[in-house]
Amino acid sequence: MSDAVSYTTSGDIAVVTIDSPPVNAVNQAVRAGLKQVFTELEGQTRIKAIVLGCAGKTFVAGADIKEFGTGIAAPGYHEVLRLIEDSPVPVIAAVHGTALGAGTEIASSCHYRVAHEGARFGLPELSLGIIPGAGGTQRLPRLVPLDVALDMMLSGKPLPAAKAMEAGLVDCVASSEVVAAAVAFAKELVAKGAGPRRTREQAVKGVEQVVELFAAKRAQIAKTMRNRQSPLALLDAVQAAVEKPFDQGLQVESALSAQLEQATESRALRHLFYAEREVRKIPGLSADVKPRAITRVGIVGAGTMGGGISMCFANAGIPVTILDTAQANLDRGMATIGKNYERSVSRGSLKPEQRDQRLGLITPTLDYAALGTADVIIEAVFENMALKKDIFAKLDAVAKPGAILGTNTSTLDIDEIATVTKRPQDVIGLHFFSPANVMQLLEIVQCSKTAADVVVTALEIAKTIKKTGVVAKVCYGFIGNRMMDPYGREAEHCVLEGATPEEVDSALESWGMAMGILAVYDMAGIDIGHLTRVARAHLLPRDPGFYRPSAMLTERGWIGQKAGRGYYRYDGAGGKRAVDPEVIAMLHEEGQRLGIPQRKPGRDEIVERCLYSMINEGALLLEEGIALRASDIDVVYTAGYGFPRYRGGPMFYADTVGLKVIYDKIMEFQKTLDPQHWQPAPLLKKLALAGSSFGQYQAEQSR
Ligand code: 3H9
Numbered sequence: 244m245s246d247a248v249s250y251t252t253s254g255d256i257a258v259v260t261i262d263s264p265p266v267n268a269v270n271q272a273v274r275a276g277l278k279q280v281f282t283e284l285e286g287q288t289r290i291k292a293i294v295l296g297c298a299g300k301t302f303v304a305g306a307d308i309k310e311f312g313t314g315i316a317a318p319g320y321h322e323v324l325r326l327i328e329d330s331p332v333p334v335i336a337a338v339h340g341t342a343l344g345a346g347t348e349i350a351s352s353c354h355y356r357v358a359h360e361g362a363r364f365g366l367p368e369l370s371l372g373i374i375p376g377a378g379g380t381q382r383l384p385r386l387v388p389l390d391v392a393l394d395m396m397l398s399g400k401p402l403p404a405a406k407a408m409e410a411g412l413v414d415c416v417a418s419s420e421v422v423a424a425a426v427a428f429a430k431e432l433v434a435k436g437a438g439p440r441r442t443r444e445q446a447v448k449g450v451e452q453v454v455e456l457f458a459a460k461r462a463q464i465a466k467t468m469r470n471r472q473s474p475l476a477l478l479d480a481v482q483a484a485v486e487k488p489f490d491q492g493l494q495v496e497s498a499l500s501a502q503l504e505q506a507t508e509s510r511a512l513r514h515l516f517y518a519e520r521e522v523r524k525i526p527g528l529s530a531d532v533k534p535r536a537i538t539r540v541g542i543v544g545a546g547t548m549g550g551g552i553s554m555c556f557a558n559a560g561i562p563v564t565i566l567d568t569a570q571a572n573l574d575r576g577m578a579t580i581g582k583n584y585e586r587s588v589s590r591g592s593l594k595p596e597q598r599d600q601r602l603g604l605i606t607p608t609l610d611y612a613a614l615g616t617a618d619v620i621i622e623a624v625f626e627n628m629a630l631k632k633d634i635f636a637k638l639d640a641v642a643k644p645g646a647i648l649g650t651n652t653s654t655l656d657i658d659e660i661a662t663v664t665k666r667p668q669d670v671i672g673l674h675f676f677s678p679a680n681v682m683q684l685l686e687i688v689q690c691s692k693t694a695a696d697v698v699v700t701a702l703e704i705a706k707t708i709k710k711t712g713v714v715a716k717v718c719y720g721f722i723g724n725r726m727m728d729p730y731g732r733e734a735e736h737c738v739l740e741g742a743t744p745e746e747v748d749s750a751l752e753s754w755g756m757a758m759g760i761l762a763v764y765d766m767a768g769i770d771i772g773h774l775t776r777v778a779r780a781h782l783l784p785r786d787p788g789f790y791r792p793s794a795m796l797t798e799r800g801w802i803g804q805k806a807g808r809g810y811y812r813y814d815g816a817g818g819k820r821a822v823d824p825e826v827i828a829m830l831h832e833e834g835q836r837l838g839i840p841q842r843k844p845g846r847d848e849i850v851e852r853c854l855y856s857m858i859n860e861g862a863l864l865l866e867e868g869i870a871l872r873a874s875d876i877d878v879v880y881t882a883g884y885g886f887p888r889y890r891g892g893p894m895f896y897a898d899t900v901g902l903k904v905i906y907d908k909i910m911e912f913q914k915t916l917d918p919q920h921w922q923p924a925p926l927l928k929k930l931a932l933a934g935s936s937f938g939q940y941q942a943e944q945s946r
Pocket of ligand 1: 304307343345348367489631
């Protein structure tokens with residue numbers, strides 16, 4: 244027997260155990276082990292039923308993602324799952340933890356399923372750009388109604404055990420140890436003389452409105468999963484389950500799976516799967532460095548950010564003291580927090596008692612001394628160096644020894660902020676994104692003197708509050724906002740040349756950005772970026788058109804959604820953005836006044852200019868050591884800036900385009916557009932001319 248799969252027998256019941264830490268992902272060893280064990284058991288006539296369970300914290304969490312793209316070594320999934328399904332005696336899956344992807348598929352090839360009450364069943368393959376490829380598209384619709392099967396596969400959201408039982412996927416939910424419960428279930432089956440119940444022999448369920456159902460799903464995909472290949476392939480595979488016999492449907496699934504696995508979409512999404520786990524590994528940081536305990540949090544500033552950050556901690560059950568300088572600000576801040584929770588209650592995503600419990604964890608105060616017991620204090624006030632220094636001096640006076648002092652600044656020099664304290668080793672950037680209680684990203688900014696255990700604690704905080712923490716070093720804008728600078732500059736330049744804001748944004752949105760950059764500025768407030776640029780104007784020689792549109796709009800008070808007007812007008816129903824001819828004319832006139840050649844850049848050019856300038860800045864960040872890895876930049880942009888996950892992030896995307904192609908374009912733009920602005924980053928140039936990529940560079944650096 245292999246290490247990965249073993250079995251024991253007790254009377255006439257065999258218990259097969261998959262043991263493939265950490266999450267029982269299925270690799271060649273597991274498949275080979277299952278094949279060997281089920282073949283062996285088939286020959287043992289005294290065995291009357293087989294229970295299949297897993298060791299460790301979970302049932303199978305999926306196929307081993309590392310095997311994708313490399314060609315699956317024999318035995319294949321279909322062979323092994325068919326062997327399980329063909330067993331002459333009943334096979335009962337005993338599921339605890341999360342049965343994901345191949346996990347749910349293995350469970351579906353068993354004849355019965357017993358689930359622990361905490362277990363969940365999911366098919367998250369689309370999040371990896373693939374479809375369930377181990378028979379899931381064919382077996383699931385034979386176990387649960389077609390609409391439920393499609394929802395599970397399209398949303399990737401796992402079904403809890405009780406819901407799975409309602410849908411027909413689970414036969415019995417156990418509140419006790421699941422393998423023992425499954426053995427008891429098996430004994431009952433044997434006693435009843437029940438035989439195998441093969442999923443493939445059952446009819447697809449819930450096919451009454453099949454034409455309408457598929458049409459509705461196709462429309463949903465066109466709207467919410469633009470530019471993606473795998474959701475449409477999923478529908479084709481499931482449609483084959485409805486229209487064809489099982490084995491033919493399986494062939495359709497296999498052919499589609501093979502195509503998808505090699506496609507850029509899946510490579511990009513797999514890249515992010517690893518990138519999001521890699522961010523937790525900080526080179527040079529010993530595993531002995533332990534995080535500091537975080538049991539109480541202080542927040543300075545009860546505005547939008549401070550309120551949102553407070554909610555993050557309260558949601559994780561951690562008490563928060565929130566400070567502001569005026570009672571009216573505190574009242575407003577607490578009212579907003581209350582309203583946010585209320586919205587969740589009315590949507591049904593939060594119970595009233597949870598709202599009360601979370602609100603009860605947030606204590607407002609006007610007194611700095613009340614922050615003295617906090618383990619971490621996060622300043623979240625207006626972006627102003629003098630103000631932040633003043634606050635940090637106050638925090639230094641009241642914070643207990645060992646407390647971490649974090650700032651939510653999005654651009655400022657945190658090393659400078661740290662100088663006003665006697666504990667620069669405890670100072671760190673904790674850059675949340677708005678709305679902080681919703682956005683996934685937390686940029687963790689390690690200053691020159693930040694202690695290693697403070698960085699580790701920040702990563703732990705990110706995990707506790709269910710965010711993706713990415714470590715960056717200090718520079719203007721860190722990773723995210725620094726790359727936004729050239730990106731936004733290009734978008735604004737296109738407008739000065741003659742494109743409309745809508746043309747720019749729609750080109751970016753069609754390409755895949757969640758929102759065009761100019762609409763983002765309107766949402767965030769054009770004044771915010773503008774004032775930051777004014778504050779540091781002396782630091783950078785810039786071309787005359789540099790962010791001129793933002794400056795003009797700010798001067799007129801047209802600062803975006805909050806003013807009802809910015810790059811767009813927002814006076815329509817529901818504040819939807821509408822074209823503003825006056826703004827368009829004003830910006831085009833300004834372009835002419837500045838002597839910028841007037842022409843309408845095409846959609847491809849808009850996308851290339853915006854993205855390549857962002858990628859070029861990313862290369863500078865790597866060279867300067869601000870970002871630790873190219874893949875970290877990808878995580879920042881997909882988790883915090885609406886960059887399409889299926890394109891893998893800006894640096895991965897650059898590799899798919901080819902760095903030489905991007906370098907050549909930058910050199911072309913240098914000649915045709917603006918020689919001062921279009922300067923290739925030395926690293927980009929080096930890699931492009933060597934035929935290399937950011938991915939290869941990262942692999943070499945980590946050796
Ligand atoms: C699939 O099944 C396709 C099929 O249709 C068949 C096709 C033919 N493979 O997330 P964590 C590693 S597609 C390889 O930190 P948690 C992970 O890299 C698959 N490795 O833990 C990490 O390693 P390290 C469908 C995997 O407790 C370690 O396990 N399944 C896999 O926060 C711990 O992971 C999915 O998409 C894997 N499948 O969360 C599920 N999964 O320590 C993906 C995890 O070296 N996985 N690892 O960095 C998850 O959602 C979460 O990992 C899980 C645990 C919820 C299971």
